């Protein structure tokens with residue numbers, strides 16, 4: 001019982017920190033065009049809600065777009081819009097559906113579909129992007145996890161067969 005009482009404040013703190021992280025990126029999503037509409041460059045058909053972070057669910061280390069957006073005072077303007085933060089040849093505005101850099105908070109961007117990631121160089125499998133994204137790109141980790149998962153299943157199957 002004492003252990004539980006001791007852990008309770010820690011758990012509560014984690015819960016608060018977790019929801020604070022979610023709140024942070026949800027608030028920031030509204031400050032960029034199509035902030036809640038960015039496609040996941042690692043997995044078609046899914047999204048990347050934590051646009052400024054290497055972690056798709058937000059929190060942790062910022063990607064180049066997140067770093068630039070922060071140093072721009074978390075404001076969307078022509079400066080951040082014209083940058084190509086992930087260096088894939090398309091400006092942040094082009095990626096986020098505001099090619100003319102005219103979007104303001106609360107407005108509807110010029111384009112709302114096919115929104116690409118402004119902080120992760122795409123296509124992620126190209127030689128150039130693999131170099132630029134470096135070890136930060138979490139696309140590969142799923143593959144590694146799957147590989148370990150597969151290995152585990154194979155080992156387990158091997159044991160059961162015996």
Ligand SMILES: [Ca+2]
Nearest residue numbers: 084086088090
């Ligand atoms: Ca770009």
